[in-house]
């Protein structure tokens with residue numbers, strides 16, 4: 024038995040499924056979890072001493088790569104001053120000023136500790152702002168694990184429909200409306216029927232939790248105009264895309280301005296940070312100023328804030344985005360295996376393990392059988408020292424630390440795969 028297998032056997036005795044987040048079990052690719060010991064640049068090294076080029080990259084926060092030296096320095100220096108005050112402090116102020124000063128539609132921001140928390144708070148805020156109960160989401164979009172957001176969700180719940188989880192009340196189901204992606208008629212129909220009851224519409228402007236399902240700009244514009252007409256709050260969940268598609272995220276790319284936006288992942292540079300922000304008049308309904316209560320012992324933790332600040336300063340000041348765009352385009356061009364359809368935008372890519380004739384934009388257009396095929400592809404690449412996202416529906420992430428030779432090796436590995 025190798026060390027990962029031994030740790031897994033022990034872990035199962037003390038933790039459900041042996042892991043602290045379901046996709047880490049590698050169950051959906053018919054593997055056992057790898058126990059990672061250390062990670063540098065593009066590489067992760069497991070407890071058995073095997074190195075892998077990592078394309079999962081902790082599911083998104085590590086845009087600069089693992090153990091980036093600038094982040095390391097910022098965090099180490101911050102530790103010298105203590106690591107939790109439960110008071111106001113200056114680092115979160117600097118980070119908030121940086122964000123509000125660079126993203127026009129974020130006039131005010133509140134930090135939390137995860138993407139889930141950010142979404143939960145933004146939805147409650149939208150309800151407070153409108154006095155309405157219902158929330159509209161899209162099937163296949165994942166927004167963290169609050170009750171309502173697990174209905175017709177993606178990520179570890181890709182492939183399940185309706186409630187997606189046990190423990191969700193009838194009340195939550197009643198107040199959650201679900202629309203298909205990329206379907207203007209269905210959207211118009213739902214708004215015609217329920218528009219005046221909808222507090223918030225939430226979408227990943229570039230859905231990336233059920234594969235990568237780019238929406239047309241027109242669809243996102245329609246969402247904006249229907250939200251305006253019905254006075255519903257439009258929330259862009261940019262937990263994956265925020266600070267990854269240029270500093271202003273995907274809202275800038277698609278040219279549609281949300282009322283509220285949620286962040287996670289890159290904003291904390293690999294430490295636990297989330298945020299919700301947006302229009303001042305809505306944000307100021309948040310306690311202590313307004314009636315919408317939201318709080319957190321760990322919110323704006325000074326160490327996590329330093330990691331986020333160091334990351335965002337690098338992203339603002341160095342031209343990493345052009346480089347990431349080029350790497351993404353290079354990778355998708357190099358992959359020439361007819362059995363693997365690649366959908367790529369910037370530094371995100373999805374390996375859809377089945378032929379497809381055109382861009383897939385909604386979950387009903389995903390070919391059958393990709394789960395089994397992808398499990399084989401994952402194992403094929405793992406044997407070649409490449410760690411892909413461990414599910415057919417999770418996207419791959421490129422970082423500043425991935426070099427051309429590594430991308431070439433990934434493409435070659437995929438090109439040598441056959442079913």
Ligand code: PMP
Nearest residue numbers: 137138139165166167262263287
């Ligand atoms: N929203 C989106 C778009 C996400 O991709 C995720 C996590 N993958 C979340 C929300 C939840 O974030 P967290 O896991 O930090 O709670």
